Amino acid sequence: MPAIESPDDHPRLPQPSKDVPAFSPSTISVVFVLGGPGAGKGTQCANLVRDYGFKHLSAGDLLRAEQARPSSEFGELIKGYIKDGKIVPMEVTVALLENAMRDEIEKGNTKFLIDGFPRKMDQALKFESHVCPSMFTFFFDCPEEVMLQRLLNRGKTSGRADDNLESIKKRFRTFVETSLPVVDYFEKEGKVVKIDATKSPDEVYRAVKTGLKDRFQQRIGQ
Ligand code: C5P
Numbered sequence: 001m002p003a004i005e006s007p008d009d010h011p012r013l014p015q016p017s018k019d020v021p022a023f024s025p026s027t028i029s030v031v032f033v034l035g036g037p038g039a040g041k042g043t044q045c046a047n048l049v050r051d052y053g054f055k056h057l058s059a060g061d062l063l064r065a066e067q068a069r070p071s072s073e074f075g076e077l078i079k080g081y082i083k084d085g086k087i088v089p090m091e092v093t094v095a096l097l098e099n100a101m102r103d104e105i106e107k108g109n110t111k112f113l114i115d116g117f118p119r120k121m122d123q124a125l126k127f128e129s130h131v132c133p134s135m136f137t138f139f140f141d142c143p144e145e146v147m148l149q150r151l152l153n154r155g156k157t158s159g160r161a162d163d164n165l166e167s168i169k170k171r172f173r174t175f176v177e178t179s180l181p182v183v184d185y186f187e188k189e190g191k192v193v194k195i196d197a198t199k200s201p202d203e204v205y206r207a208v209k210t211g212l213k214d215r216f217q218q219r220i221g222q
């Protein structure tokens, strides 16, 4: 039987340079949460945080916080992208997420729901190669009529600059053109748990828990 060579057999050969993610998926669990605007991602993430001890990191919330930070060099840029429903250049969003994850990992947290991300293929590839490969993606599937109604309702109290009809239409368009290809990409890798998000929050959560158990069984409750 041929011997299997280990790198130690050639101690002087340079090792190929590897682009190693900052966090290892063997110790850190990343679940992406995708779905159109108003699909109910935030609502379901709150349930999962309460019941399973996930840390919830919303890319949109991190961007809004960065935009509001007085000394941010990206404030104006982020503002414009959000109002137009466009995807902020990924370097900004990936860096915000990596920093937020690092803070949480230092506090001992290991399970993350990354909500509203990745919304574009370049974000997906960059995050998985530089930050941490994902375990799977929840995809909250919801028709635009339902999401529109929810967003217009939310707009009465959310104070968000993009919960108005004009911005909502742009966000829908960005979702279909730019974000659905990310769902397709993970689907081809067998890493999507699709949830019917038209039902009541409780019914949707039941489906979420079933999906989670299937994917996460061995690691929940560690
Ligand atoms: O997820 P949420 O609806 O809070 O996102 C609000 C806006 O933040 C998006 O419409 C987009 O402009 C920006 N965003 C982004 N990249 C992400 C998430 C959000 O550019 N991954």
Ligand code: MG
Pocket: 041, 042, 058, 060, 115, 116
């Ligand atoms: Mg949200």
